[in-house]
Amino acid sequence: MPLPSVFRNNDSGTFGYHTAHVRWPILVGNAIDDLQAELSTLDAGSEAYVQGRAIEKELAALREEILNDGVIRPFSEEEVRVAEIPGSFNEVVSSYAQTWLTGGWLFCEVYLYRRINVLFRARSGWRDFDIFNRVKQATFQSSTLGVVELANRYRQLKSQLDSANPESLQLLFKEFVDISLWGNATDLSLLTNATLEDIQSLQGAEARKNSEAKILVNDTERAWAHLQNAQQGRVDFVLDNSGFEVYADLMLALFLLDTGVTKKCIFHAKDIPYMVSDCLIKDFHLMLEDMKSPSFFDLQNLPQGRGALDFLVAAIESRVASGAIEFVQDSFWTTDLDYWHLDPSETKYHGAEIHADFRNSDLVIFKGDLNYRKLTGDRKWPRTTRWATAIGPLASNGINTLSLRTCKADVVVGLAPGVDGQLCELWKRERKDEPPSWWASSGKYAVICYCDGQQ
Template identity: 40%
Template sequence: MNSNVSPNNPPYPAFRATEKGSFAWDSTVRRWPIIIDSALKDMEQAVAATTNDPAKKDEGDLIIESLQQLKQEIADDKPLRLLKDNDSDCASWNEHINLYFSKVTWFDGSWLFNECYMYRRMRESYSLSTHWKDYDVFNNNKISTFRGSSASVFDLAMKMPQLITPVELEKQELVFQELIQVCLWGNATDLSLLTNMTEEDIKRLQAIEKEKLAEQLQFIVVNHIDQVWDKLKHMQNARIDFVLDNSGFEVFVDLVFADWLIQTNRASKVIFNCKTIPWFVSDVMPKDVPILLNCCLDRGFFPNQPSTDQLNALETLVKRWQSYLASGQLVLQSHSFWCSGLAYRSLPTEAPELFADLKNSELVIFKGDLNYRKLVYDCQWPVTTSFHDAIGPDLADRFTSILSLRTNKAETVVGLAKGKQEEIEAKVSPNEWKCTGKYAVVSYNG
């Protein structure tokens, strides 16, 4: 184990695209160009629709050119250059590049930092403009993907009155067991990874019927659900934080879980920590939640002609969520640290005010694969390393209760029982259980 830890020198060897055939390599040579191409297509359509503003059109053409240049830089394995915009995080990004990633290229830098840097470079293209500064190039994708989740959305909306009414602790535990799995598998809809998943895979992972959720338990390779319930069952009027991942259906189920926490008086305040910029295609920015709620209230938004009862149930649910936002029971906030390229061990030094604020929370729920990778420093840990050891002493010992709900979409994973990896790999390949989103971890440090 490496004792001189730094962003390009994690506790164990970092994942790098120099390892041909690895998921980092596949991301660099295949996934990232697809993501940039999708952004280019969106921009070309947006610029073509800009007919009455020549200055905006010219800026849009420059953004298209810069995205094309970024794609070529990656293909040519160029060194990471300093950022050129005036965003508030620009200086810290450039400091980290100079300190840790000087002369590092798109292939030989750590995959975690390089992937974050790619999205920050995309942001630079817009930040340098006047007319496109607030444009979210992923917004149309987020909305269209959520529209395709209508069956699960209405199923949850119809179920919600039954989920929040049980008084007996035993029944509440059953509801919790169901909701935490729904909250976990909602993470399956990551737009940056849809190139790896079939439509059937997505439908299976979004399935919320109890029988299918029971089947899904076998795919949770680290399962601390019972420990989380031990924490939650007697909790009252607490502050609970979510560090969000994807917009669309995933944040919808995060809202369902938050609603249950508030309705059962476990939480008096739930804080949703969002990204500050368009990030990893589908990640939640503060503006995405009101957009999603408005889509739900638009009775023509979802296809397949939902029934009046379904529409009424969803409207009741969404109006309650809007009341939480209005009253401060549900808070949307963002911080640039969530859009840095650093592991979360650096939270106390890089964002001390955020670290101090989060310590006031009784439970912090980190959603999704990227948050997990940042929690455990995204390196080649032995899989039996404990979650407590992997997240490091500043978070494990000085912080608060940490829960990671993550469907596995990258190679790093910790917390497996001895022999569990061999048991899994007697049935499926390492790539199948580590990188496809079909397997998951519920990791808790209480």
């Protein structure tokens, strides 16, 4: 049976079509604005300023290239050299012609961030500059209340974890998974008062029920059951966003470590500024510095904030120092390759090496929408397709995987019959100006998908 085709930028009525035609030009325009803000801090006679102005012109040209549906061109030998661009991009470009507004959505989107990155890597004064740093920092700063609330809750919970019974630990696992899943949209009532009695109470059950209503596939219990019999003592996180989201991922990691569920958590970050908000290793270190800073967060009306943040930073840094938390990066995560290539058969771009490494992990948690798209190949699967079918080789090549994804793109699988139709009808009533299928791109729904790698 042939595989479904991938989503393309000229698929009318899809979120991919809207992204390519509307969102990408805005994204590049925002990058120009942020570059201009940085240039305003430099001496107009400096070499860095001159180089920055050249980058500004090239970003403007890239924006016009997208708007005018230009041809997707290969990277030059010089671009490949200075920006260490994996050869997989040019292999695709040379195999068939694509344009910005007709090409494959996933490929063109990943290619776009490589095109942006090469402009900076080619200039000595900008080689290590993160064009998305301003927006990442501003977004994290806007999460002050959530950051402090979760730090307070975890500080209160930590002393109770040693005496927690198995039922309480499973409930806490579900709630930390939910927090990691929703990120900034987390319902902080999940950990209200943060005592084990509260979590097991009727009110706690009601909060969980409300939170889980928008989770259309929920394999959390299967993942927990697997971790109870885990042998390797290791959990991996393939990261999505920086800021509050990686902060929430670290909370889940601390819970797993502090309860002895695992002994080590490895976080896999991106190696270039990517998808605007994706997490680099430097973003993790910057997050800790932000939390230590006396001025980054406005704590004037949060009297317990300083103590809670100091507690959590100390807890994280202690785990980093002991080796229990580790951040790593690999260029595989920023190639165009989907995760069907996380397999011994992929020997050119680190897919086989990462697969072999993940065989040593009890659970690999893939965070966010882009990772879900790569897991499924960003293909036009019927929305009732089995998860094990949509992830291809990963269903059977020996890796235990868990995908935590708020739905922000067209591809969704694993739904019960009738659910997609019901949500399309609901969306049609609520959003008359949008295609009904856009419920799947709204970020209002989520899926938690587990596979034991033995299908």
